[in-house]
Amino acid sequence: MRHTRPDVTADVLTGVPRRSGRGRRALVAGALGLVAAAALSGCTVNEIVFLDLPEPATVEAGIIKNLWDGSWIAAWIVGILTWGLMIWASIAYRRRHRSEVPEQTRYNLPIEILYTVLPLIMILGLFFFTARDQSEILTVSNDEDRTVEVVGFRWNWAFNYIDDEAYSVGTPAVPAELVLPVGEKVRFELVSPDVIHSFWVIDFLFKMDVIPGKTNVFELTPDKVGVYAGKCAELCGTEHARMLFTVRVVERPEYDAYIADLKARGQGGLFDTGMATDQGQMPDERTI
């Protein structure tokens, strides 16, 4: 026995929403509320839509930014479509009278196949682009301009400028600095004398684990002069949070002057990665 009035039943069958003025006002108010919340948050469009990924500071980071932006655009399209359909369905097919039970349906095979196949296609798409970009970024072509050996140790970093035979080393109190010439391809070789760390330069949009007994290699070309923050991205122990460093990308003459300065300060040659003791601390730190 149906308790619906004829005009309402017709609505349910045809799917034509009978929006009351109140419903429309609520929708408009909701949309305005969202826009106001976004505006009042003080966030930029980049922060709201793309979660504020930093501007890429290497050639390779552009690939990552495109992948990130593309994934978010796809996610927003799916999200808006899905939210729209949910809101539309809940308004168009809502119960209009206390005594009414809206038409009940179940097992729509074509629809169920559709929402099994569509997500599968989307996930395969994301997987394809991720795998393609990852293999491009991680390809080591051995045509680097210089090699930097990165030593991650408890609790800071050392950088061996292999070609220039100089090194810099940091402590938790005075974090290490890595200086690179702009526009030159760098081969990074990551080594650790103690535990697993992770070399992360935020604006390079890149990080890689630093694993004892294994040398991880990648190549990047910094293409923007600037100062960038780096940190350890692997919880490696009590002083993990102090494994900070700075990357300074400079013009070539400034880089040459920096290397000369390192040598003048007695930091010629290469930092001995075996200097870490079995407690994983640097000898000069141990005496402090």
Ligand SMILES: [Cu+2]
């Ligand atoms: Cu670490």
